[in-house]
Amino acid sequence: MTFSQAIAEAQQVDEVELLVREYARFVYRVAYSVLRNTQDAEDAVQETFLRVIRHSAELPEVRSRQAWLARIAWRVAVDRQRQLAVQPLPADEQAVARLRDALPGAEQQLIDAQMISLLQRLISSLPSDLRDVITLSTVEEMSGREIAEILGISEAGVRGKLFRARQVMRERLQGLMGGGV
Amino acid sequence: MNLTNENEGQEKKLERWLDAALSHYIDDEPRGGLEGRVLATLEAERRQREQHRRPWRLVVAAGVAMVLAAAVIVLVPWRSTQPPVDKTSASNATVEESGAQVRSQAQPPLVAAMNMLVRASRTLRSKPAW
Numbered sequence: 663m664t665f666s667q668a669i670a671e672a673q674q675v676d677e678v679e680l681l682v683r684e685y686a687r688f689v690y691r692v693a694y695s696v697l698r699n700t701q702d703a704e705d706a707v708q709e710t711f712l713r714v715i716r717h718s719a720e721l722p723e724v725r726s727r728q729a730w731l732a733r734i735a736w737r738v739a740v741d742r743q744r745q746l747a748v749q750p751l752p753a754d755e756q757a758v759a760r761l762r763d764a765l766p767g768a769e770q771q772l773i774d775a776q777m778i779s780l781l782q783r784l785i786s787s788l789p790s791d792l793r794d795v796i797t798l799s800t801v802e803e804m805s806g807r808e809i810a811e812i813l814g815i816s817e818a819g820v821r822g823k824l825f826r827a828r829q830v831m832r833e834r835l836q837g838l839m840g841g842g843v
Numbered sequence: 844m845n846l847t848n849e850n851e852g853q854e855k856k857l858e859r860w861l862d863a864a865l866s867h868y869i870d871d872e873p874r875g876g877l878e879g880r881v882l883a884t885l886e887a888e889r890r891q892r893e894q895h896r897r898p899w900r901l902v903v904a905a906g907v908a909m910v911l912a913a914a915v916i917v918l919v920p921w922r923s924t925q926p927p928v929d930k931t932s933a934s935n936a937t938v939e940e941s942g943a944q945v946r947s948q949a950q951p952p953l954v955a956a957m958n959m960l961v962r963a964s965r966t967l968r969s970k971p972a973w
Contacts, residue, residue, distance in 0.1 A: 675889070682881050690873045704873055708884050715885060761860065773867045781864040800868040832857045 674718045681727060682711055688728065688803055689735045695797045696739035697746075698782060706742055710735045729808040736798070736812050754780045754838070762839045784831045792827040795820055910959045 686707060693706035713734050724730045757780040785793055791813075798809045810817045 678885065679882060682885070683878050686878045686881055687873060690877060691869050694871055695869055700871055700873065703871075704877065704880075707873070707877065708881055711881050711885055712888060715888065773863050777864055778867060778870070781861075781868060796865075800865050802866075802869075828858070828861055831861060832854060835857050835860075836853065 674715075674721070677721055678711065678715055678718055681714060681731065685728065685731050686711075688801075689731055691801045691803070692732050692735040692798070693739040695800050696736070696743055702742060702746065703739070706735065706738045709738045709742075713738065726808070726811075728803065729811050732798075732801075732804060732808060733812045754783055758835075758838045761835070781831075784834055787834065788827055788830060792823050792830065795823040796827040796831075799824055907960060914959070 689707050689710050690703050693710070694700070694703040697703050697706060710731065714731070721727075757776045760776070761780070785796055788796065794813055795809060798804050798812065806817045806820045810820045813820070815823075
């Protein structure tokens with residue numbers, strides 16, 4: 663290795679380390695939104711930054727590192743999800759009953775693991791284009807523009823799909839509860 | 844009218860529930876020390892790549908050495924078979940011409956060997972860092 667190559671490599675190492683320290687948890691949240699499992703999400707974080715190293719020459723040309731990392735993390739998580747066996751979601755009759763009984767009250771207090779499981783089932787049942795948008799929207803650092811960039815659609819498309827996804831989930835919830843709220 | 848109002852009320856309540864649930868969808872946190880574990884993995888990957896690079900350098904260096912050895916082997920016997928320059932010639936121009944002729948004929952194998960050495964070293968320098 664020549665001296666200049668060694669310098670360039672050292673600089674790339676520093677840049678990647680900075681990315682890890684600044685964005686590892688963000689990448690974890692993107693991966694977790696898809697994989698819904700701590701260990702799988704951490705494995706996806708590792709794989710994401712390994713890919714970053716392999717493409718570190720592109721770093722100087724990247725406009726938004728957060729969006730770039732989110733795109734890599736998203737692809738890693740989706741690929742991994744396909745490889746993993748599909749875990750059946752717990753039955754949600756109890757969650758629906760609780761929601762029906764308690765909805766007139768404080769909605770915020772209802773959000774526990776059982777309710778999150780119900781939400782996960784609702785999201786899983788969506789068509790893939792709506793599911794992808796609503797999943798990425800749960801990562802609070804993600805902007806509509808970044809979601810659009812990752813999915814290759816327009817920002818208006820993101821807004822439209824978000825609206826439609828929520829509409830479908832609401833209708834399905836109403837159907838589950840039998841309109842008895 | 845009452846049914847419509849009830850439906851609208853229900854829709855709004857479900858919207859609020861969705862807002863709350865979606866805001867908690869990623870409540871899980873990674874185990875402590877995530878950054879350290881990732882950096883350790885990247886360092887291990889870098890070392891592994893470095894180890895894989897070394898054998899290739901040895902191969903290239905061995906190739907260069909073989910080229911030089913081949914050039915020497917070709918050049919030395921070839922030079923020994925060349926007729927000696929006629930030093931008894933009365934004309935300096937003739938001697939110079941003979942010398943120039945010998946030099947020009949002696950160059951190609953050595954030049955070829957040097958060119959191969961330059962190409963090999965360029966190949967070595969152009970190998971990517973990773």
